[in-house]
Amino acid sequence: MSNSGTSGALAILASGGPAPGINAVIAAATIRARLEGIPVFGVREGFSRLMVGDSNAMTPLDIEDVARIHLRGGSVLGVSRANPTRRIEDLDRVIEGLKSKGVDKLMTIGGDDTAYSAFRTNERAAGDISIAHVPKTIDNDLDLPPEIDTFGYQTARSVGVDVVRNLMTDAKTTSRWYFVVAMGRTAGHLALGIGKAAGATLTVIPEEFEGQKVPMAHVVDILVGAILKRKAGGREDGVAVIAEGVAFSIDEDDLSQLGPIERDAHGHVRLAELDFAGGLKRLVRRRIEELGVECTVVDKNIGYELRCADPVPFDLEYCRDLGYCAAKYLIDGGSGSLISMQGGRFVPCPLRRMLDPETNRMQVRRVDVHSTRYAIARRYMIRLRRDDFEDDKELSAVADIAGMSPEAFRQRFQQVVALEPPALELEIA
Numbered sequence: 001m002s003n004s005g006t007s008g009a010l011a012i013l014a015s016g017g018p019a020p021g022i023n024a025v026i027a028a029a030t031i032r033a034r035l036e037g038i039p040v041f042g043v044r045e046g047f048s049r050l051m052v053g054d055s056n057a058m059t060p061l062d063i064e065d066v067a068r069i070h071l072r073g074g075s076v077l078g079v080s081r082a083n084p085t086r087r088i089e090d091l092d093r094v095i096e097g098l099k100s101k102g103v104d105k106l107m108t109i110g111g112d113d114t115a116y117s118a119f120r121t122n123e124r125a126a127g128d129i130s131i132a133h134v135p136k137t138i139d140n141d142l143d144l145p146p147e148i149d150t151f152g153y154q155t156a157r158s159v160g161v162d163v164v165r166n167l168m169t170d171a172k173t174t175s176r177w178y179f180v181v182a183m184g185r186t187a188g189h190l191a192l193g194i195g196k197a198a199g200a201t202l203t204v205i206p207e208e209f210e211g212q213k214v215p216m217a218h219v220v221d222i223l224v225g226a227i228l229k230r231k232a233g234g235r236e237d238g239v240a241v242i243a244e245g246v247a248f249s250i251d252e253d254d255l256s257q258l259g260p261i262e263r264d265a266h267g268h269v270r271l272a273e274l275d276f277a278g279g280l281k282r283l284v285r286r287r288i289e290e291l292g293v294e295c296t297v298v299d300k301n302i303g304y305e306l307r308c309a310d311p312v313p314f315d316l317e318y319c320r321d322l323g324y325c326a327a328k329y330l331i332d333g334g335s336g337s338l339i340s341m342q343g344g345r346f347v348p349c350p351l352r353r354m355l356d357p358e359t360n361r362m363q364v365r366r367v368d369v370h371s372t373r374y375a376i377a378r379r380y381m382i383r384l385r386r387d388d389f390e391d392d393k394e395l396s397a398v399a400d401i402a403g404m405s406p407e408a409f410r411q412r413f414q415q416v417v418a419l420e421p422p423a424l425e426l427e428i429a
Helices: 021-034 088-100 113-123 152-176 188-198 216-232 246-251 251-256 276-290 313-331 372-380 392-401 404-415
Strands: 009-014 040-043 059-063 103-110 130-135 175-183 202-204 240-243 297-302 336-341 345-350
Touching: 009 021, 009 313, 009 404, 021 059, 021 103, 021 240, 021 313, 040 251, 088 113, 103 188, 103 313, 113 130, 113 297, 152 175, 152 188, 152 202, 152 240, 152 297, 152 313, 175 188, 175 276, 188 202, 188 240, 188 297, 216 240, 216 251, 216 276, 216 392, 216 404, 240 246, 240 276, 240 297, 276 297, 313 336, 313 345, 392 404
Parallel strands: 009 040, 009 103, 103 130, 130 336, 175 240, 175 297, 202 240
Antiparallel strands: 040 059, 336 345
């Protein structure tokens, strides 16, 4: 660490999508800095206003401004997805705007894109501005140790479980299926966490495709197969939770069938603008009708309902710890690190080490589909499995629902289990 950084002001900036707990981080950091007599500024709307030289982009914060905001969702400073790293002049305006208020310490709150913007700002400022990054994403996909959640995830999962639980009751009451698409553009942690905890019929995540691109028909057949197997078991209802990142596992030519593909400022496909859930519903219904099977399917996207929920106690405590540590790290002269709590202890993670050298993006933590945790999730799902094709009685029952011979069913649907992980085997000491 360099010498103490108590001389100048601290600026706090939240960027990317909302996540429960942002206000708790802002409050804890502000209180910690103000108790040291350090001026604090809140940056409005992420990097967007600083990038254009808006002189009103920052507002002073004091203890009375933030004393109880930790209990609420959303962000009192707002957020944006503006990317200051695409043009050097934008980055320079950010730095100039911070310096104009006497800021020599910047705390950023955000996901992988914000972390990269923080890293570049730190480099470009050449020591004039120290930076600490607090990772937040309900996707839970930053490259931290497996047991360390990103803040906001536990709240989002809790709210998501309530939504899915209600849909499961409605599905059973009305004899219909729900396709619930959950946020998670690169990893399926949130979808799996919701699906497993709620006891959804099945959950589909991008990791199960092992990085391969699959035809849209493959994903459709996973869902159709689950509907048929459920019917063979005497049930007309079900809820499938699908991670939005499954869309990235589908051949892009197939994906374009759902409509025009839009991209955000960071070049990502705007999944929120892609009718993935509705498209899957239409394709599954078409396939089910071709088989002469009746099934009502309703699509539902959840994500915006989760992002600004009031944080659960876990995230309240966790985020206050992160905000305190970020402020103290900067006050004590630290810079250039992602702030984490591991095993109840503060651990700074240098941003440079967490960036993928090939993409200049934060490395992503994906669901380990070979873990015991995932294997248990799969065992509770009702979906076509490898052993369904090895048991003549099971195969005949499902094939009969589809109006097909067992052999014809095998030829049509066996490919959906090609990537199924091996059966779970526990070590016995």
